Amino acid sequence: MPRVTVRRRVRRITIGERTSHREDLLAGEEPLEIRVGGRSYAVTMRTPGHDVELATGFLVSEGLVTDGDQLAGARYCAGSPGPPGTGENTYNVLDVGLAPGVRPPDPALAREFFTSSACGLCGKASIDAVRTRSAFEVRDDPVRVDAALLVDLPDRLRAAQDVFSRTGGLHAAGLFDAATGEPIVVREDVGRHNAVDKVVGWAAARGMLPLRGTVLLVSGRASFELTQKAVMAGVPVLAAVSAPSSLAAELAAETGLTLVGFVRAPSLVVYAGGQRVVDDGAGHDVVGHTGAHDQHRTGDAA
Structure with a gap:
């Protein structure tokens, strides 16, 4: 059977220190x-x-x-x-x-x-x-999600990433209950789109589509394809720890999907469908022109 992880002999070099030889654990591909x-x-x-x-x-x-x-x-x-x-x-x-x-x-x-x-x-x-037309309509999903709950989800996702904790080399996708933040299912893969497909496939096998009242969190950026996959599964809220692409934001707005990026406590950025994101402790909105990337320069988990 194919292996989820593979051991490989490596040489670790630390500048100014002794070179060491050891076995490293790699994510299978x-x-x-x-x-x-x-x-x-x-x-x-x-x-x-x-x-x-x-x-x-x-x-x-x-x-x-x-x-x-x-x-x-x-x-x-x-x-x-x-x-x-x-x-x-x-x-x-x-x-x-x-x-x-x-x-x-x-x-x-x-x-x-x-x-x-x-x-x-x-x-x-x-x-x-x-562009594939979805059988499910996400625009009319009445779900609301607290901003404070959203910024906690990356930690909950990471806690469920068993293979990532051993290899550091996998993406993850997690489906969460929008009301409680409880994880429904988490899957890992070297491909971010594969991780999402595994989550959707798990749900489809249990007759759960459309995935109303849920949040789909991805560990990298939100691309057009991941946004489309969320819409095709009837997910109303897609969140990412990094940035969305322009096409992802356009598709989200077009279909009524809520798209949230840079979800890293204590902040997040809403790109589409902002009516679903509730901030009970909100102050006054500040109008400006500084891009989100100016505040989040840590980059994308590719």
Whole structure:
């Protein structure tokens, strides 16, 4: 089976001190080919684990399914063999079956090349295919979330990042109850989009879509693709510890999603859907032109 973590011998150099040799623990990264009904649909670089959730969430974000019941099952295929002579399955090819009556994907929309751990939209066959219409409406979700609760979420997310604590090399996505801040599910992956897909796939398998009344927190920046994934899953509030992109903010405003960035105690920045963010201890608003990045120069967790 693919490994979530891998040990590697390294040489640690500290200027002015003795060089040391030791074993380091790295986050695993391997390809996963997602097939739908036996036909290859996409290949993504991911951290092994929760692969069925990843594939399910990915298909939700692609607009192919909206519920786990629309899948007939999933199975690993032989794919590329393991080491010569072993006959081992590398568990890097997953074939997902669609339930009767669910329309299969248009072959023309299949990814033309692999999706890296840094790019979840790579391989889309056309610009039009990037914007996928959601089956769920987030604009009318009446949820409200306290700003003080939002700034506490990154610490709660980090506390649940088991593999990150051992490797320092993974992104995370966490789904939280907007009223209590309690974590519902947290997933890790070398790809931020994969971590979100695993969260959405987990929820879809339990019939929880749309994810009304929740906050989706991501450990890096909020890109267009992550914003789209949130909308496709019916999430009303997307929060990120770093900055959003311009397209992410535009899509959030267009769809009625609340988008919050630079969520780092004691502050945050609201980019869209500000009516949902409540600050009971708010003072008077200060009008100015200083960009958010001028106050948060620590950069993006890439």
